[in-house]
Amino acid sequence: MLDRKFILANLDAVRSNIERRNMRVDLDRFVDLDAKRRDLEMRLQEANRRANQLAKITGDMDPDLKAERIAEARRLREERSALKDELAAVEDELAEVELEIPNMTHEASPIGASEADGKVVGYGRAERPSFAFAPRDHLELMKALDLVDFAAGGKVAGHGFYFLKNEAVLIELALQRFALDTALEAGFRLFSTPDLARREIVDALAFSPRGPETQIYSVSDTDLDLIGTAEITLGGLHAGEVIDDEVLPLRLAGVSHCYRTEAGSAGRESKGLYRVHQFTKVEMFVFARPEESEGLHEELLSIEERIFQMLEIPYRVIDVAAGDLGGPAYRKFDIEGWIPSRGDAGAYGELTSTSNCTDYQARRLRTRFKRAGAKRPELVHTLNGTAIAIPRTLIALLENHQQADGSVAIPKALQPYLGIDRIGPR
Numbered sequence: 001m002l003d004r005k006f007i008l009a010n011l012d013a014v015r016s017n018i019e020r021r022n023m024r025v026d027l028d029r030f031v032d033l034d035a036k037r038r039d040l041e042m043r044l045q046e047a048n049r050r051a052n053q054l055a056k057i058t059g060d061m062d063p064d065l066k067a068e069r070i071a072e073a074r075r076l077r078e079e080r081s082a083l084k085d086e087l088a089a090v091e092d093e094l095a096e097v098e099l100e101i102p103n104m105t106h107e108a109s110p111i112g113a114s115e116a117d118g119k120v121v122g123y124g125r126a127e128r129p130s131f132a133f134a135p136r137d138h139l140e141l142m143k144a145l146d147l148v149d150f151a152a153g154g155k156v157a158g159h160g161f162y163f164l165k166n167e168a169v170l171i172e173l174a175l176q177r178f179a180l181d182t183a184l185e186a187g188f189r190l191f192s193t194p195d196l197a198r199r200e201i202v203d204a205l206a207f208s209p210r211g212p213e214t215q216i217y218s219v220s221d222t223d224l225d226l227i228g229t230a231e232i233t234l235g236g237l238h239a240g241e242v243i244d245d246e247v248l249p250l251r252l253a254g255v256s257h258c259y260r261t262e263a264g265s266a267g268r269e270s271k272g273l274y275r276v277h278q279f280t281k282v283e284m285f286v287f288a289r290p291e292e293s294e295g296l297h298e299e300l301l302s303i304e305e306r307i308f309q310m311l312e313i314p315y316r317v318i319d320v321a322a323g324d325l326g327g328p329a330y331r332k333f334d335i336e337g338w339i340p341s342r343g344d345a346g347a348y349g350e351l352t353s354t355s356n357c358t359d360y361q362a363r364r365l366r367t368r369f370k371r372a373g374a375k376r377p378e379l380v381h382t383l384n385g386t387a388i389a390i391p392r393t394l395i396a397l398l399e400n401h402q403q404a405d406g407s408v409a410i411p412k413a414l415q416p417y418l419g420i421d422r423i424g425p426r
Contacts, residue, residue, distance in 0.1 A: 030098065040087040103327065112323055114324055121318070146426060171397070176280060179388035190253050206360070228258055229283055229384075252286070258389075260277060284384065288383060315336060320333065336349060341399055409422050
């Protein structure tokens with residue numbers, strides 16, 4: 001979340017930023033609630049002061065005056081109790097409005113309200129495949145090669161779940177190891193994270209809202225949610241801590257299962273593996289000094305690009321439009337891979353993203369660092385980037401590397417992990 005003092009001191013800039021992001025937040029309500037909060041705090045302080053004065057009066061006292069003082073003390077207790085309840089209610093409502101206010105936006109982020117308004121800022125080196133045969137989509141390929149079973153997944157767990165089979169299982173493991181090795185080489189510490197997180201951690205990372213549009217599965221009768229990304233667990237790793245300045249930037253990479261309701265998903269992108277309820281992902285996360293975060297954002301993007309260059313998948317890089325950033329991101333880049341089966345001539349589909357969230361998440365996480373010689377700690381900046389999301393990478397890999405005989409060639413970078421150079425044909 002943004003700093004409350006910053007919001008009040010920069011109302012015009014915050015209001016303009018909300019409009020740029022195509023969001024609706026009642027800033028006037030926020031201002032009114034904050035004024036009410038301050039008024040209640042002053043009234044409560046005054047009531048406490050008067051109560052303290054009464055408590056200091058000791059010794060002999062006229063019975064009538066003593067009764068008057070006792071009645072006054074009782075009235076003050078009731079007043080203080082009522083003020084505390086009212087203040088708590090105002091604080092809760094103020095916090096709800098505050099959480100709706102998005103992060104500020106990088107000046108270079110394109111203006112626009114949707115995915116289509118993003119700006120292409122680069123392309124991968126691999127060329128789009130030119131097939132001398134009618135290419136199949138990933139569902140046809142996986143069925144012919146016996147790599148997936150959606151019917152069994154639906155029977156066991158419901159729509160949107162699946163069983164990977166045979167070589168697809170080995171490819172999933174190979175992609176994880178390949179991504180982790182790439183992150184390790186880039187200086188990241190490796191983690192296998194929990195698949196669950198406390199709600200306070202999930203909310204601190206700004207994975208909201210809840211209700212009908214939520215993307216989060218919650219575990220009933222607990223304060224736990226199934227995570228939608230290891231960004232949540234890696235981000236929560238240092239919640240409430242002051243990180244040693246000497247270890248920054250702190251680069252973490254975590255592998256986890258991810259769970260998403262995909263509420264509202266429909267159409268072409270919900271077909272097959274593109275939008276599913278459970279998948280495995282390797283996520284990169286960085287805690288950084290504020291002055292380093294923009295450079296580290298470029299570093300995360302370069303690692304993502306390196307991965308898809310080595311997998312020989314054509315891609316493009318999108319500077320995401322302001323209206324499509326989501327609440328926490330100050331700036332975001334998407335990598336979109338070429339999916340030959342999309343439309344008559346193919347099209348790009350999102351494979352990974354990387355975001356600089358500045359201090360927006362760190363403020364609720366209470367994650368800080370202290371510079372040498374500084375009197376007070378300050379908030380870190382947090383960044384995240386997907387190294388590999390298995391299902392979407394599988395789609396791009398299978399469709400781009402399919403062969404005329406029905407087999408799929410394995411990119412050279414994955415062959416050492418698999419011990420084979422192609423799958424099939426059956």
